[in-house]
Structures are given as C-alpha cells and as structure tokens.
Amino acid sequence: MTSPTALTELDDAALRQRVIDCGGQPFQARQIAQWVYRHGVTDYDGMKNVPGALKNRLAAELSLRSSQVENADLAADGTEKLLVRLRDGQSVECVIIPDDARTTLCVSSQVGCPVGCVFCASGMFGVIRNLTVGEIVEQVLHAKARLKGDRRITNLVVMGMGEPMLNLPSLLPALRRLHDKDGIDMGARRITVSTSGYPRQMAEFAEADPSYNLAVSLHAADDELRRKLVPTAKHPVKDIVAAASSYFAHKGREVTFEVVLLAQVNDRPQDAEALVFALGAIPCTVNLIPWNPVEELASTGLRRPHVAAVDAFAESLRAGGLKVTVRRQRGADQSAACGQLRLRDLRERGDTAARC
Numbered sequence: 001m002t003s004p005t006a007l008t009e010l011d012d013a014a015l016r017q018r019v020i021d022c023g024g025q026p027f028q029a030r031q032i033a034q035w036v037y038r039h040g041v042t043d044y045d046g047m048k049n050v051p052g053a054l055k056n057r058l059a060a061e062l063s064l065r066s067s068q069v070e071n072a073d074l075a076a077d078g079t080e081k082l083l084v085r086l087r088d089g090q091s092v093e094c095v096i097i098p099d100d101a102r103t104t105l106c107v108s109s110q111v112g113c114p115v116g117c118v119f120c121a122s123g124m125f126g127v128i129r130n131l132t133v134g135e136i137v138e139q140v141l142h143a144k145a146r147l148k149g150d151r152r153i154t155n156l157v158v159m160g161m162g163e164p165m166l167n168l169p170s171l172l173p174a175l176r177r178l179h180d181k182d183g184i185d186m187g188a189r190r191i192t193v194s195t196s197g198y199p200r201q202m203a204e205f206a207e208a209d210p211s212y213n214l215a216v217s218l219h220a221a222d223d224e225l226r227r228k229l230v231p232t233a234k235h236p237v238k239d240i241v242a243a244a245s246s247y248f249a250h251k252g253r254e255v256t257f258e259v260v261l262l263a264q265v266n267d268r269p270q271d272a273e274a275l276v277f278a279l280g281a282i283p284c285t286v287n288l289i290p291w292n293p294v295e296e297l298a299s300t301g302l303r304r305p306h307v308a309a310v311d312a313f314a315e316s317l318r319a320g321g322l323k324v325t326v327r328r329q330r331g332a333d334q335s336a337a338c339g340q341l342r343l344r345d346l347r348e349r350g351d352t353a354a355r356c
C-alpha cells in the first residue's frame with residue numbers, strides 16, 4: 001500500500017477532485033482548505049463542518065501534513081529556530097524572528113544548498129533535493145502554530161537553506177497558496193525571495209503573479225572576489241545587476257542587494273567603491289549583514305568585521321548615493337547562522353557525509 005499523499009501537495013483543482021472522488025461536494029474542498037491553511041488544524045477531527053464519512057475517506061488517502069517539527073531552539077531575544085523533519089527523513093530549518101509588532105519567518109526552499117558560499121553552513125554538504133510545494137507551505141503552518149496570542153507572521157522571507165531560483169516549480173505554487181485570501185492570506189508585498197543570482201530564473205520569477213519582492217545576495221561587486229565567496233557563481237555581476245534592474249522595470253519593486261561582510265575580505269574601501277559603481281544607477285537598497293561566525297567554518301579563518309568597519313563601509317555606500325541598512329544580529333545564542341541546527345542534527349545522526 002502506498003503511503004497517503006499530504007493534502008498540502010494538492011492545488012485547489014486537485015483537492016476538489018479528491019473530495020468529489022471521496023463522495024463530497026466541490027464546495028467542501030474550500031472548507032477543508034480553510035481548516036488546514038487558515039485555522040491550522042492538524043487532524044480531520046478538527047473540521048467541524050465537514051461530514052464524518054467524507055473525513056474518514058479522505059483521512060484514509062490524505063495526511064494533512066507530511067512533516068513535523070522535531071526540535072526548536074528559542075534564543076533569549078525571542079528568535080526561534082525550528083528543525084523540521086520531512087517524510088523521507090531529511091530535515092530543513094525555518095526561523096521565526098519577532099521584532100516589536102513584526103514577525104518575520106525565514107523558510108528553506110531546498111534540502112541543503114548547491115551554491116556553497118564559503119561563509120555558510122547550509123552549503124557545506126551540497127544539495128540533497130528540492131522541497132515540494134507542501135514542504136514549503138508546511139514550514140509556515142508549523143511556525144504559525146507556535147505563535148502566542150495575537151502575534152501573526154507579518155513577513156515571509158525565502159532566505160533559509162537552498163537557492164530558491166533553482167526550485168521555482170515548487171516555490172511559485174507554494175507562494176500562491178500562502179497568498180491565497182481564503183487561506184493564509186499573506187500579502188505579496190510582505191514576501192521576499194532571495195537569490196544568489198541566476199539571471200534566467202530571475203526573469204522567470206519576474207513573470208510571477210502576484211509580484212513578490214526580490215533580494216539578491218551579491219556579497220561583492222568584483223567578479224573575481226565574488227567567485228571566491230560564491231565558488232559556484234557562473235554569471236558575471238553585471239548580468240545579475242541587469243536582471244535585478246529588469247525586475248524593477250517589470251514590477252516596479254526595488255531590489256535589495258545583500259552583502260555578508262567578512263573582515264578584511266570584502267569590507268575594504270575598494271569593495272564599497274566597487275558596489276557604488278555597480279549599483280549606483282539602479283533604485284535599490286543594500287543590506288549589510290556582518291557575518292555570524294560558524295563553528296564548522298572556524299578553519300577558514302573568516303572573521304566577523306568590527307563595528308567601526310561596518311559603519312565606515314555603510315557610510316561609503318551612502319556617500320555614493322546608495323540606500324543602506326545594516327542587519328543586527330539575532331538569536332546569537334542558538335545556532336543562529338543558517339544551517340547550523342541541521343548540521344547538528346546530521347552530526348547526531350552520523351550523517352555528515354551526506355552529499356548530492
């Protein structure tokens with residue numbers, strides 16, 4: 001017997017057909033979807049207005065979810081990192097970041113990551129596989145269930161493990177489901193997808209409806225330096241910037257460029273100058289992210305930049321006419337850097353040799 005498919009993998013039409021096949025009425029598919037996505041029920045019993053016979057038939061074929069939260073690390077500042085166990089035993093991370101009235105959720109798009117940035121724990125063992133539509137959506141459902149009182153997820157960022165542009169066939173339907181007014185109802189303006197720079201896929205993403213925010217992890221404007229930081233980078237910076245510029249022209253949404261700053265690697269005056277030269281002509285914001293040291297990468301000799309160096313870098317960009325934000329550190333006491341919770345899990349399972 002094959003194991004039941006998770007309901008979160010089905011689009012509206014497929015769920016409607018499944019409900020009809022199980023003896024239900026088409027409108028009941030909408031009711032069921034509302035229970036799952038709006039009310040977050042984890043059991044068919046919680047669907048009060050759905051007949052018992054239909055629930056029993058559906059339950060025999062469709063689980064409501066295919067993943068579960070296996071571990072949660074809560075930092076002193078309220079940042080909570082979840083380790084989500086998937087149906088096939090793989091794991092991903094998502095992070096809930098409360099900040100006054102705002103709560104940002106960072107989700108993963110792949111198991112592992114093929115990009116291999118030298119400063120990131122997520123890319124250490126390559127990519128295992130793409131996440132499915134349901135596995136992306138379920139990260140949001142798991143996070144929603146952990147929020148207390150009136151707190152709700154106000155912003156979603158696809159900046160966790162993986163390269164989202166290499167999983168658009170799952171990501172775009174997942175984002176549509178999260179945006180759906182009858183479901184989680186998350187405004188597209190509150191959803192940001194971050195890429196390390198794939199111009200063709202960025203153009204495809206620009207065709208998505210509705211329009212989401214785009215962030216590009218640039219890290220350096222000089223191609224040679226960038227290739228040292230992002231060894232798999234195939235596209236020249238000028239092509240990535242051109243794709244971001246086209247995104248703005250097409251969508252009217254300013255692109256954010258992210259720069260993870262590493263002491264004496266890409267935080268020097270000439271690195272700031274190169275960014276001003278590369279980005280000065282397009283409407284954008286540069287988000288500076290002082291690197292979080294990662295135990296597993298200690299041998300690389302990479303260091304977090306001094307506050308004074310970050311301030312000076314930001315000032316140089318501003319003097320060059322760029323808008324700049326500096327990300328403050330969150331959840332520093334709980335494996336805050338991307339991918340560390342999963343690495344800990346792999347280590348405990350003796351699985352650190354896992355590669356694609």
Ligand code: SF4
Pocket residue numbers: 113114115116117120121122123160161162163196338
């Ligand atoms: S920083 Fe992002 S793109 Fe780079 S290896 Fe980590 S998860 Fe992948």
